[in-house]
Amino acid sequence: MADAASGSTDKSVQVKLVLLGEAAVGKSSVVLRFVSNEFQPNKEPTIGAAFLTQKCRLEDRVLRYEIWDTAGQERFHSLAPMYYRNAQAAVVVYDVTKASSLEKAKSWVKELQRQANPNIVIALAGNKVDLVQSSGASSAGPASPESEDEADDATATPGETPGSSGTEPDSLRQVPKEEAQAYATEAGLLFFETSAKTGEGIVDIFTEIAKKIPLEHILAASRGASGRSGVGRASGTQQEAVNLQEDANKPKDACNC
C-alpha cells in the first residue's frame, strides 16, 4: 500500500510499456508473473487492454513500469495504437510452440518501428518454453509454489498433452531459438525465451529493458510536465518492488543509459 513511487521521489521514473502478440501466447500471464509472481492456468482473454504497474529497483534508481497488456485477437488490432501511443518500451510475445505466432510478432515489431514512438525499446519474448523443455530441466526463475499439475490439465494450450514427459517434449517446439534470435538481432530487439509458468526469463526482460531505456531522457521529459501529482492511487495489486539484482542473479553494471 505504501507506494513510495507516488510520492514521486526524484529517482522514480515512469516507463510506459506495452505488451503485444497473438491471442493466448501468454501476454497477461507474463505480466502477472512479473507483477505478482503468480501463474493462473486459465486467464480470461484480455478485452481491450489491462493496466498494471510494477516498480523495479535498478542500481540507484526506481523504475515504475506502467504496463499495458493488450488483447491478442486479430480483430482487436485496430485498437492497439490507442495503447502503444507514447510507450517507451514494448514486449512482443510469441509462443514457441506456435510458428504463426512469431509471424504475428514480426508484424507487430514492424508496426511499432514504423508507427510508435521512434525511441521505443522493443523486446521479443518466446513464451511457454516450459512446454519444450524436458521435465525438471527448467532451472531458472522463481518457480511458484502452486501445483503445476493443476495447470497442466486445465490449460487449453494446443498441443499440451497430459503426460508429455514421456514423449520427446522438443517436438512441440515450432520456433527454433536460433531462428528467433537471428531475427531479433537483425531487427535490433532484445530477445528472451520465457515461461510465465515457471518464471524463467520473465524478470530478465524487464531488467534488460530497464537498462536499455534512456532514463535521463524520460526524467527530463516528465520534469518538464510538472504538476504530476501522484494520484495514480496505490492499488492493491501493487507489490513491493522487485529487486532485480536478486532475481536475475547476475552482477549488474551501472545501467547504460
Place this chain on the structure above:
Amino acid sequence: MSTISTALRNFKEPTKEQLTQIFFSLPTVPSDLSENASEQPEKMEINAVLSLGDGEEDSYAGKLHIMPPYLAFTSLDRKSVRFTIPLSTIRRVERLNARAGIYALSLLTWHGMKIIVQLTSLRPTADLFCSMLRDSLKVELQKGHMKLVKSFVKTCYSEELVSSSSNVADNEREDGSLISEEKENPVPRESTYHGGLGLKFKFPGDPKKLRESSKIKLWTTYLRTHGRNLTLMRYPQCTRLVQVGLPNRLRGEMWETLSGSIYLRFSNPGYYERLLKEHDGKTSISTEDIEKDLHRSLPEYAGYQSEDGIGALRRVLQAYSFKNPELGYCQAMNILAAAILIYMSEEQAFWLLEVLCDRLLPGYYAPSMHGTLLDQRVFESLVQRCLPIIHDHFQAVDVQLSVASLPWFLSLFINSMPMVFAFRIVDCFFCMGPKVLFQVGLAILKINGEALLQIQDDGGFLNLMRDYFANLGESAHPQSADPRARAITRFQELLLVSFREFSVITDETILSERKRFRSEIIHSIESFSKRAAVRNLKTLGRFTKEQAGLIYDALYKAMCIVPPPPTVAPPPTLLTTRDSGEEKPETRIGLRTFQYFLSEVATWARDEKIVMNGFQQRVDREVAEHEFIDRLFFFWDIACRGALSFQDLVSGLDGVMFNDLMENIEWFFNLHDKNKDGYLTKDEVLTLSESFLFIFRYEVGDAYLGAVSRFMTNAFEYGDALLPQPESKPGEERELLSPPPVASNQPYLNLATFRMVVLADEILESFFETDLSASFKLQPLPEMELPISSGGLLGDIWSTIATDSNKKMFNMFTDEIGKTIGKHQVVHKPSIGRYTKLEEPKARESLLTPAMRKSPSRTSLVSVSESTVAPTVSAASTSTLNVTIPTAESNKALPVVPDSAALSALPMIQAANAALMERTPFAIDDAKDDADDDDFFADDDDNDDDQVMDEVDAFLEAHDSGLTDADKKVANDLLHAEPVK
C-alpha cells in the same frame, strides 16, 4: 497478409419499418415458419387504448400494430407500456358491446388473460384493422402454430412459477377464475423448463442477500396478471422490478423475453440442434479461436471448471460462428456466452447471443469491430455534452476515455465489476435497450467526477475505475448520520444516477449520434486497414508506399463494386506448419473483380466513351472484357490459386510499370508463352496479335492496325525462316493462311525473333518503349461516396435522388434530347492516344538484315529505338488527360449533406444539458436532500419484501397514460362490457 473488407460500405440506415421492428424486438431474419410466405404479410397500425381485463392497471393510450405473426402495442410515450405477442397465443377475439361510437375488442390469450383494446381511429380504419387481425389469426391457425404454444411454454420457468405457486396458494386474488382454471390440472410436474448451469452449479451471489424469495413472489404476482414469456405485458411495474434485479431462476427467461430472443426460439424450433448436427466436426479459424478461450471464460465459476459448462459454451459459440461465419467469433463473446449460460439453456443462449450480436450490439464483434469503435465515439461525444468539465480535463491531460469504457461496452461490464452487479446492469440492458450502457457509463463518470478531475494519465484513470468497481457493494454515504442513507450502496447510487439523471439519453439520441459519426469511423477504419495492408506487403517492389496505397485504393474500389466471394481458408491439409505466412486468411480477388481493378489502373482495360449531348459532356466507362485480361490475371497468379492477393497485384504491376523497352518486350512475350518454354506457338502468335488489336482498339487512324498486320506478316516470315526444321522450305508466300510447316501448337517463335519482329516496326517499338508502361496509371481516385448517413430531410432527399439509377436516367434523358437536336456525339477514348490525327508514321523499312537475324545484339537495338521514339512522348500524355472532369462534377453536390445530421441531434443534447443544469456537477446526491429518496428503505429491516418494494419505488417515474379522465372512465367501463352477441 491482410484481409480487406468492404462490408462497412454496405451499411444502410434502418428504414422506419425496420426501426419499428427493432423497437418491438421482432425477429428480422425470415424464420423457418414463415419462410414460405413469399409475399410480405401486410402491416398496419392504429390508435388504441389498452386496458387489462383484471383492471389492476391504468389504461394507456398508444398505438396498436399488427405485424403478422405478431401483435404489438406501445403507449404514446413509448416507454410506459408495451407488449409484443405472437398471434398464435390469442385464443379468442370479441367485439365488446359498448357505448355508441366506441369500438373495442377483447383479446383472450391461451392462459385466459383478457386484453382490452379500444380502437380510437376512424371507423373504416378500425374495420380494416379488425379484418386484418381476423385474417392473420386464421393464417396462424391454418399453419398449426396455435398448437405449438402449449408445448413451447412448457420450456418456460415462468409457467412453473405461476402454476406451482398458485398451488401454494399464498395470496390468491378474488378474481381468480383463470388461476383456478390452471389449478385444475396439477399434472405430475416433471420439470421441463429450460435452465442454465446455475441450477446445477449454483448462481453467483448470496440468495439471502439478493432477497431471491421476495423477488420471486413479486414476479409471480406480476406474471400471473400481466402475462409471461410469449405474452408478457410490460407495464411500469415490470421495468421497476427489473431494475431491482431479476431473481436468478427467472433471469434467463426474462432476458430472452425482454430482449425478444424468445420469439426466435419460438419460431425456429429445433434449429439450434440441426445447425450443430450439420456442422458436426467442422473446423475454422473461429472454432480454433473458440477452443483457445473455452477455459478462459469466467474460469472462477464452478460450472466452467467442468465439462458440462465447457461443452455448452463450446457448442453455443460454435453454433453462432456457423450461423454467422462472417462475424465468426470475437473475444468477449465468450464472456457474454459464459455469463448467459449460467441462467439459460444452450438453445436459449444461442438465440440471445444472436440478438446481442445482431441487434443490441450491432457491429461490436464484427471483424472490423466498427460498432465498438462507433459507440465509443458516441460515448465520448455524450460525455462531452453531458459532462463537459470531465471531458475538457481528459483532453487537457490527454486521457483516452475508451481505455476504460471500451471493455464496459464490449462485455457489458461483466468483467469490469463483480458479477452480481454486472448482471443487474445486464437485466436493465435487456429490458431497456443499449442506451443503458451509455447511461451507466455516464453515471460512473459523473459519480467519480471529482476524483476524475485529479487524474493525470490513462493509468490513473484505469486505477480509479478499478477501485470504484471493487467497492460497489460499499455504502455510498458511509459518513451519513442517517442509517437509511448509509444503507444505500454505491451500486444502487449508480443505477439511480443512471436512470434519473441520464434518462435524457434515449434510443433516438443513440441512433442520431451513431449516424453523425458513422462515416468518420468508417474512414478511420479504412485508412487504418489500408496502412496495415501496405505495411504488411512482403515487398513493395519499386513502388513507394503512396503508390502502393493507390493500388490498394483501386483494389478496394473494385471490391466494393464486384465483391469477391467470401474468403475461405484453404483446407488445413494444404498448410505446412512452418509456412506460417500462409496460415492467415488473406483477401484474394477473382477474375471479375480483377477486371474491374484493372479497368481502374490500365487505360486499355476499360471502354470509355466520351458522350456529348449539348447538355453535358461525360465519360461513360465500362469494364472491358478480353482474353488478354484473363491472361494477365493468370500470369500474375504465381501461386496458382485462381485468385489474386493485394501482394500479387503489387508485384504484378511492378513487373510491368517500370520496364524499359527490352523488358517490356520480354514481359509481353512471356505473358503469351503459356507453357513458359521460351517459344510461342503459332496459335500463341495469333493470340498475341489479338492482344495487340485489343489494346489498340480505340486508337485513331489505321496506324496500329497496319502495325499489327505487319507484325503478323513478319512474325510468320521470320518464324518460318528461322525454324529449326531443315525440311521447311523458305516459302516465298506471305499470306497468313499459308499451310503451316509446324503444327499450330508446336514451339515456333522464340524471344529473340519476337524482339526482332517488334523492333522492325516503329509503332510497336514505341508501344513497348513507353506506351505500355504508361498505360498503367496510378491516380488518386475521387473519394468514394459513403452510404449517405445524414438524417436530415435534405440528406434523405438527396440520397433518394442521387442513386446510380437516377443518374443513369438523367443521362439517358439528356442523350435522347441530344439526339433530337442533333448534338449527341459519342467518341471512344483511345487507350494510348499517341496519334490523334489520321496521319500515321510510315512503316519502317525492315531493320533486320538477314545477318542480324540470328542474334540481334541487345545494345544495338536499344540505341536505335531511343533515337526514334523520344519526340512523340509528350503528345501521348496530353491527349489522355483532359476528359475526367465532367464525372467529377456530377459528384460534387454532396458535401452539403452531413451537417444536417448534427442539427437533428441538437434538441436531445439541449435537453440533456438542461437537465444537468439543475444539479451542481459531480455532487453526490445525499439521500436526505432528495424527497424521492426518503422512502428508499423501509424502517423495518427485517421485512425483505417491503425492502424490495421500496427499492422498486425508488425507480418510480411519472408515467403518462395519455388519457383524460373521461377517457379513463370509458376504458374502465369496458372492463365490464359484454361481448357483442
